[in-house]
Amino acid sequence: MTSEALYAAVALALFGLGWAGLLLKAAPLRKLIALNVMSLGALMLLVAFAWRPDAPPDPVPHALAITGIVVAVAATALGLVLIRRVRADRDR
Amino acid sequence: MAAAFLGGFIALACLALFAAVLVAPAAPGLEAAVAAALPETGVTNPVTGVLLDFRGYDTLLEVAVIALAVIGAAALAPRETPPAPLAGPVATAAAAVLAPAIVLFSGYLLWTGGARPGGAFQAGALLAGGLVLLEITGSRPWWRRGLSGRLGAAAGTAAFLIAGLGVMAATGRFLDYPGPDWGYAVILAIEAVAAVSVAVALSALFAAEPGDGRPGEGAP
Numbered sequence: 048m049t050s051e052a053l054y055a056a057v058a059l060a061l062f063g064l065g066w067a068g069l070l071l072k073a074a075p076l077r078k079l080i081a082l083n084v085m086s087l088g089a090l091m092l093l094v095a096f097a098w099r100p101d102a103p104p105d106p107v108p109h110a111l112a113i114t115g116i117v118v119a120v121a122a123t124a125l126g127l128v129l130i131r132r133v134r135a136d137r138d139r
Numbered sequence: 140m141a142a143a144f145l146g147g148f149i150a151l152a153c154l155a156l157f158a159a160v161l162v163a164p165a166a167p168g169l170e171a172a173v174a175a176a177l178p179e180t181g182v183t184n185p186v187t188g189v190l191l192d193f194r195g196y197d198t199l200l201e202v203a204v205i206a207l208a209v210i211g212a213a214a215l216a217p218r219e220t221p222p223a224p225l226a227g228p229v230a231t232a233a234a235a236v237l238a239p240a241i242v243l244f245s246g247y248l249l250w251t252g253g254a255r256p257g258g259a260f261q262a263g264a265l266l267a268g269g270l271v272l273l274e275i276t277g278s279r280p281w282w283r284r285g286l287s288g289r290l291g292a293a294a295g296t297a298a299f300l301i302a303g304l305g306v307m308a309a310t311g312r313f314l315d316y317p318g319p320d321w322g323y324a325v326i327l328a329i330e331a332v333a334a335v336s337v338a339v340a341l342s343a344l345f346a347a348e349p350g351d352g353r354p355g356e357g358a359p
Contacts, residue, residue, distance in 0.1 A: 055160045063153035070149075071142050092160075097168065105168030106185035110194060113186070114201050117260055117337075121208035124344035128212040131347070135217030 054095035062088030075130045079123060086119045180316070181323030182253045190258065191326045195314040199303065202295040202333055205340045209292040212343070213350030221348070224277030234276040241269035249334050253323065259295075259330035263337025270342035280342070288343055289350075295336030302329050 065085025069078055090112045097108035173185050173193070180188040190198050245265040252258030273280060281287065302325050303314040309321070316322035 052161060056157055059153045059157050059160070062156075063149050066153075067146055067149050070145055095160075099168075099170075103170070103185075105170045106173050106189050107169040107194075109186045110189035113190065113258075113260055114194075114197060117201055118204050120341070121205045121344070124341075124347070125208045125211050125215075128215050128344075128347045131219075132215050132217045135219065 049100070051095050051098045054098065055092060058088045058091035058095055060088070061085070061091060064088075075133070079126045079130065082126075083119065083123055086115065090115050090119075179319060179322065180326070181319035181321070182326055184252060184254050184256070184258075186256070187252050187258050187326070187330075191329060192316060192322065195303070199296070199299045199314070202299055202336070205337060206293050206296050209289075209340045209343050210350075212347045213289075216347045216349045218349055221346075225275050226277045230276045234272050234278075238269050238273060241265060241272070245269070245334065245338075249330060250327075252330065253327065259333040260337060262330075262334040264341065266334060266338035267341035267345070270338055271345050274342060274346060288339065291336060291339035292343055293336070295333035295340075298332035298336070299329050 062085055065081045065083070065088060068081025069085060072078055072081060093108040093112045093115070094104075097104040097106075099105065170185070173189060176193065177183070177185055177188050180192040182188050182191070245262040248257040248265060249259060249262035250257075252261070270280060306316050306321075306325060307313055309317040316325050
């Protein structure tokens with residue numbers, strides 16, 4: 048098994064775990080964490096695709112992955128604020 | 140029962156995707172095109188060249204997304220009493236020792252991004268860690284109070300836009316940097332402002348206080 052296949056297998060396992068968590072868990076915080084695991088799997092797949100057997104990696108998927116991480120952080124923060132707000136309004 | 144079905148479906152879908160990855164023909168990436176155009180950008184790290192030059196629009200909008208998240212968090216955050224600061228002797232001493240080192244190393248990450256792995260987002264994330272450390276040990280930072288915090292979070296997008304419009308004077312096209320020397324200077328300037336702006340924005344997202352800056356007031 049090449050490094051690329053191993054990375055892709057782990058990436059898709061993470062993607063599937065996150066997907067299942069997103070659909071099967073009811074608690075909003077769990078859903079948000081699952082969504083993060085899922086997006087991490089997608090980003091790891093990009094890094095796997097950038098790998099080259101005997102050359103430096105393709106920089107474009109790496110740049111896409113950085114962009115994806117930053118947007119995922121911003122979305123997660125907004126999701127956490129939404130969860131706090133929903134709780135605060137429900138407890139009122 | 141439904142959960143088992145769904146789990147099985149997801150497992151099958153991921154296996155099918157893995158098979159697709161294995162049998163997909165090896166496609167040539169964009170590394171040759173990037174390597175051919177990289178001397179024009181002034182930077183030698185191809186990832187930085189792609190982020191700040193070839194995909195400049197994408198990165199501009201990415202910085203704008205962070206600023207939008209800050210605005211959204213400020214609009215939605217519930218009014219709650221903020222947690223008591225972690226003010227023990229170990230925490231305060233650790234923050235005092237670590238904060239200058241974090242500032243120094245994030246400056247290094249910003250500078251080295253032109254040639255090696257590093258850059259605005261890495262430097263900004265590290266600096267944000269430093270700001271969060273200061274914040275949880277009780278020093279409420281002035282740069283997050285009121286207007287300065289909002290301006291700080293928006294500064295990255297503003298600097299990117301101004302630089303993009305500024306180079307139009309020389310090249311006639313938005314975000315098309317003129318030549319390697321100026322390109323390097325413009326990229327580094329954008330990255331420096333963006334790093335600080337990302338750090339301020341991420342620390343504001345960490346605290347997630349209501350936008351009027353009065354977190355505890357009127358709490359139910």
